[in-house]
Amino acid sequence: MARVTYLLLIALLVLPSVVFATQYVVGDDEGWNSGVDYYAWVEGKTFYVGDSLAFNYNAGAHNVVVVDANGYDQCLASPNNGAYNSGHDVLTFNVAGDYYFICEWHCNHTDQKLKVTVN
Numbered sequence: 001m002a003r004v005t006y007l008l009l010i011a012l013l014v015l016p017s018v019v020f021a022t023q024y025v026v027g028d029d030e031g032w033n034s035g036v037d038y039y040a041w042v043e044g045k046t047f048y049v050g051d052s053l054a055f056n057y058n059a060g061a062h063n064v065v066v067v068d069a070n071g072y073d074q075c076l077a078s079p080n081n082g083a084y085n086s087g088h089d090v091l092t093f094n095v096a097g098d099y100y101f102i103c104e105w106h107c108n109h110t111d112q113k114l115k116v117t118v119n
């Protein structure tokens with residue numbers, strides 16, 4: 001009985017992070033696009049490990065490149081960075097930390113960049 005209780009306790013501790021994981025649609029209805037204020041979009045949201053971001057955009061018109069802080073500040077994508085271009089990319093946060101995303105083509109011109117802090 002003690003073992004069952006223990007397992008139940010473990011399940012209750014682990015489950016919420018899975019059950020309550022949130023998928024955020026980046027930019028909501030405006031998607032991942034030029035001219036969207038992603039500083040404002042992030043405001044008031046708290047991201048946790050297990051949550052994911054869905055980037056929706058016209059494939060070929062934009063892409064999603066995972067960069068570091070420097071790449072974010074300078075709008076630089078290196079060949080080592082993961083680049084996504086399907087038009088519907090879902091990225092899940094497995095580790096806490098700061099995450100930086102840019103559109104390689106519009107980061108400079110229209111500020112199409114996103115920084116997310118994951119708790």
Ligand SMILES: [Cu+2]
Nearest residue numbers: 062103106112
């Ligand atoms: Cu773009």
